Amino acid sequence: MAAVPLPSAIQAPTPISRVQAHxxxxxxxxxxxxxxxxxxLRDVKQLCASEIGFTFATGQAAVLLMPVILTYLADRYRxxxxxxxxxxxxxxxxxTALIGAAGFWATLIWVSLNRMVTQPQVALADGIYFSxxxxxxxxxxxxxxxxxxxxxxxxxxxxxxYGSYYLRDYCAGGLVWMPYVAGGFAIFGVLNALxxxxxxxxxxTVKAPPKVxxxxxxxxxxxxxLLVFLLGVGFVISSNMAFYGFYPLYLTTxxxxxERWVGxxxxxxxxxxxxYILNMERLRRRIGFGGLxxxxxxxxxxxxxxxAYLPTPFFSIVFQLVHGLTVIGYMIVPVMYLNxxxxxxxxxxxxxxxxxxxxxxxxxxxxxVSGQLAEIGLLTLxxxxxxxxxxxxxxxxxxxxxxxRPKPLT
Numbered sequence: 001m002a003a004v005p006l007p008s009a010i011q012a013p014t015p016i017s018r019v020q021a022h023x024x025x026x027x028x029x030x031x032x033x034x035x036x037x038x039x040x041l042r043d044v045k046q047l048c049a050s051e052i053g054f055t056f057a058t059g060q061a062a063v064l065l066m067p068v069i070l071t072y073l074a075d076r077y078r079x080x081x082x083x084x085x086x087x088x089x090x091x092x093x094x095x096t097a098l099i100g101a102a103g104f105w106a107t108l109i110w111v112s113l114n115r116m117v118t119q120p121q122v123a124l125a126d127g128i129y130f131s132x133x134x135x136x137x138x139x140x141x142x143x144x145x146x147x148x149x150x151x152x153x154x155x156x157x158x159x160x161x162y163g164s165y166y167l168r169d170y171c172a173g174g175l176v177w178m179p180y181v182a183g184g185f186a187i188f189g190v191l192n193a194l195x196x197x198x199x200x201x202x203x204x205t206v207k208a209p210p211k212v213x214x215x216x217x218x219x220x221x222x223x224x225x226l227l228v229f230l231l232g233v234g235f236v237i238s239s240n241m242a243f244y245g246f247y248p249l250y251l252t253t254x255x256x257x258x259e260r261w262v263g264x265x266x267x268x269x270x271x272x273x274x275x276y277i278l279n280m281e282r283l284r285r286r287i288g289f290g291g292l293x294x295x296x297x298x299x300x301x302x303x304x305x306x307x308a309y310l311p312t313p314f315f316s317i318v319f320q321l322v323h324g325l326t327v328i329g330y331m332i333v334p335v336m337y338l339n340x341x342x343x344x345x346x347x348x349x350x351x352x353x354x355x356x357x358x359x360x361x362x363x364x365x366x367x368x369v370s371g372q373l374a375e376i377g378l379l380t381l382x383x384x385x386x387x388x389x390x391x392x393x394x395x396x397x398x399x400x401x402x403x404x405r406p407k408p409l410t
Contacts, residue, residue, distance in 0.1 A: 016141040018195050019129055020378050022084065023146060024153035025189030026121045031154035032182035033114065035266040036161065039249045039259055040175045045107045049249070053371015055108045056069035056245050059115030064356055066120040068214055070125050071352030075213035075345060081130055084193035087117045087124075088186045097184035114182070123355040125150075127348030130339045131200050134347065143336060148277045151327075154270050154288040157181050158263030160201060166258045174260065213346035217353045220341050229337075229399035230354070234362035235392030236300060236330050241366030242373075242385035243303065250307060250378050255316050270325030276324030280332070289333065290400060296329015297393040304389055 005256075041047040041055060058398045073079050101107045129146055132138045164177045210216040221230060251265065276283075284292055299322040306315040321398040335351065342350040366388075373381040 027150035067355035228314035233393030238366035269320030273324030
């Protein structure tokens with residue numbers, strides 16, 4: 001008796017606007033948490049630097065297997081709506097519980113749960129986008145034109161939280177708004193997820209998708225050239241943990257900037273990032289994939305050098321003008337590069353394995369080490385992060401000298 005096929009997925013094209021709205025919602029939750037959580041944990045939850053670093057590392061550990069599980073389900077059963085709904089609903093629970101959490105362990109649990117269901121959605125969103133784009137029946141849209149809505153979403157919460165400082169005469173404002181705003185954007189994510197397809201379908205040309213898509217993806221990533229490349233990207237990501245985890249504390253304690261400006265300063269770099277992303281394809285055509293990585297590496301080194309050796313208000317902010325290059329070079333381009341190496345049936349899984357093995361593991365190590373070095377001093381932290389970034393860039397450069405150069409992105 002023949003096997004019963006999975007139900008055909010999408011009967012009608014999925015508007016690109018819904019995929020863009022999903023990126024907006026996911027990154028809006030990120031935009032609530034990332035710029036403010038170090039100060040929120042220090043001032044509202046009364047945690048020390050090592051406890052903050054341990055909280056971030058635990059959150060990353062909670063994330064470790066989730067991307068692989070979610071992307072496996074997406075590839076094996078072609079699920080879309082059920083996965084997105086579950087992640088956003090759990091996020092709402094986590095943010096609601098964080099409001100009343102008291103003490104280190106309670107705070108750690110709910111922050112970790114937030115991380116566990118937010119970060120995997122990035123890999124899931126990328127996989128869903130590329131899977132939909134592989135279907136000829138779906139509308140076409142360049143990745144940059146979709147991903148840029150994540151950048152817009154990242155900016156939105158900082159405007160809301162900044163505005164809350166001017167409402168203190170009428171209600172509690174400032175950092176205490178953070179979990180409320182994150183929960184609000186998660187609700188928007190739920191509403192948008194209800195409009196996403198329940199499943200997606202594979203192109204008709206795919207006759208026998210892999211039974212275990214995760215293993216198929218892992219075999220591709222273990223190719224020597226890709227492996228060296230990803231190790232280099234991992235060390236750059238690890239150095240970035242020092243920036244993302246402790247930059248808000250650096251601004252308020254090392255530089256003396258009022259906490260209300262932290263989100264807007266972070267959003268300055270993200271706002272400029274929009275221009276870089278919208279022009280990413282034009283840049284790639286002019287300087288190539290290697291050129292984007294080189295620019296992203298130089299921008300990362302410049303940022304860490306400013307933080308480590310030039311602790312002044314000007315140099316603590318000026319590098320935000322090249323923040324977009326670091327995002328393109330080491331957050332967006334690797335995703336596109338891996339998709340170019342993925343086959344139908346494991347496009348989601350290759351993103352999930354990458355997030356687990358590279359982003360997850362290196363982020364955990366980076367957060368733990370950053371927390372310990374921050375106890376010594378923030379300048380010391382950024383000097384070691386600079387060395388870590390140099391090591392990563394050296395490995396990325398080495399990968400281009402290995403044989404069997406992968407096909408260029410098109």
